[in-house]
Amino acid sequence: METMRWENDTLVLLDQTRLPARVEYIHCKDHHQVAEAIRNLRVRGAPAIGVAAAYGLVLGLGGKEFASRGELLARAKEIARELQLTRPTAVNLSWALERMLRRLENTPGDPAFLSRALLEEAHAIYREDIETNRAIGTYGRELIPPGARVLTHCNAGALATAGYGTALGVIRAAVAAGKEVSVFADETRPLLQGARLTAWEMLQEKIPVTLITDNMAASLMARGGVDLVMVGADRIAANGDVANKIGTYGLAVLAKEHGLPFYVAAPLSTVDFSLAEGKDIPIEERDPAEVTHLAGQPVAAPGVRVWNPAFDVTPAGLVTAIITERGVARPPYRESLARLKSVVGRQPPDVGNHPA
Numbered sequence: 001m002e003t004m005r006w007e008n009d010t011l012v013l014l015d016q017t018r019l020p021a022r023v024e025y026i027h028c029k030d031h032h033q034v035a036e037a038i039r040n041l042r043v044r045g046a047p048a049i050g051v052a053a054a055y056g057l058v059l060g061l062g063g064k065e066f067a068s069r070g071e072l073l074a075r076a077k078e079i080a081r082e083l084q085l086t087r088p089t090a091v092n093l094s095w096a097l098e099r100m101l102r103r104l105e106n107t108p109g110d111p112a113f114l115s116r117a118l119l120e121e122a123h124a125i126y127r128e129d130i131e132t133n134r135a136i137g138t139y140g141r142e143l144i145p146p147g148a149r150v151l152t153h154c155n156a157g158a159l160a161t162a163g164y165g166t167a168l169g170v171i172r173a174a175v176a177a178g179k180e181v182s183v184f185a186d187e188t189r190p191l192l193q194g195a196r197l198t199a200w201e202m203l204q205e206k207i208p209v210t211l212i213t214d215n216m217a218a219s220l221m222a223r224g225g226v227d228l229v230m231v232g233a234d235r236i237a238a239n240g241d242v243a244n245k246i247g248t249y250g251l252a253v254l255a256k257e258h259g260l261p262f263y264v265a266a267p268l269s270t271v272d273f274s275l276a277e278g279k280d281i282p283i284e285e286r287d288p289a290e291v292t293h294l295a296g297q298p299v300a301a302p303g304v305r306v307w308n309p310a311f312d313v314t315p316a317g318l319v320t321a322i323i324t325e326r327g328v329a330r331p332p333y334r335e336s337l338a339r340l341k342s343v344v345g346r347q348p349p350d351v352g353n354h355p356a
Helices: 031-039 046-060 071-084 093-105 111-143 167-176 193-204 214-222 248-257 333-342
Strands: 004-007 008-012 024-029 149-152 182-186 209-212 229-230 234-238 242-245 262-264 311-314 323-326 326-330
Touching: 004 111, 008 046, 024 031, 024 046, 031 046, 031 071, 046 071, 046 093, 046 111, 046 326, 071 093, 071 111, 093 111, 111 167, 111 262, 111 323, 111 326, 149 167, 149 214, 167 193, 167 229, 167 262, 182 193, 182 214, 193 209, 209 214, 214 248, 229 248, 242 248, 248 262, 248 311, 248 333, 326 333
Parallel strands: 149 182, 149 229, 182 209, 229 262, 262 323
Antiparallel strands: 004 008, 008 024, 234 242, 242 311, 323 326
C-alpha cells in the first residue's frame, strides 16, 4: 500500500489518523505541512517519518532563490532543525536529515544544482527504505516456523515505512514463501495503532489476523496461543536495548516468562551507535488527551493527572534477536550489531523477488 509518493513537487501522504474508516491523502507543499503531519501522526513509524522529513527538507527549499551556496546551506540547517524537533525518539528522523545535509555539503554547484541533488537524495532514501525492508523480510522469514501464530504490537508494516514494512514485512515475506502464518494484533493503547492500522493492513493482505486488547496478551500466552512476538523499533542503543511503542517492554517480559522468542525487526539506521544504553534514549511524552479521550470522547474524570510516554525501552537481555537488512544480530548485541554495521552492501540473494 502507498504510504507516500512524490508528485508534481508535492509530498502526498496517506493520512493515518483517518484509518481504517477512510483512506485519504494529504498534499504537503511546504515543510511546515510535513512537520505538522509528523507531529500529529498523520505519517508515523520511524522509517516513514525519516523519508517524509527528507522530502520535507526538499519542500522547504523549493521555489526559493538563494544568493549563494552558503545561504542555501544555512537555510537547510534551519529547516532540518524544525523537522527534527517534531518527534524526539525515532532516530531515523535525524538520520535522514543528517544524510540530506551531508549531500548538500559534499555536492559542489550553484543553489539550483544543489536543490536537484537534494531531491535525488530524498528519492534514494525512499527507494532504499523499501529495499531494506524486503531484505529484513528475507532474513526474518527464516525465524518464523510454518503455522506460526505471531503476536505484534503497534504497527510496523508498510504504513510505518516507505513500503513493505519491518515486523509486518517479515510476516509478509514468510507468507510469500508459502508459510501459513496468523497474526495477533495488540490494540496498542492509547492511540490504537494495532486496532486501526495493523489489523487493517493484515486484512488488506488477506493474512489471518485476530485483534486483542493489550491486557489480554498474558492470558493468550498462558493458553499456548502464541508462538513468537515480532515488533519493530524506533531507536536501538548500541548494546541492543530497544525503544518501541509503549507496552513493548511488557510484552518482552511476558514472552520471557512463557519461553517465547521475542524478535525485533528494524533497519540498521534505527540503531543509534552513539548511545551506549537504552537509558540514554529520549522518550517522547504526548498530549494527556490521548489517554483521557477516545475518538474525541472523554473516558476519564475531568482534571485527572496523566502520564503519557509514547515509548518504553526493552532491555537487550529480553530480546532474542534483532533482524536487520544485513543479517540477524544475536546477543551480545554490542558486538553483533557493530559487525553488521561494518558489512557494506550485504543483502540476501533473493531480496528483489518479493512482491511489493
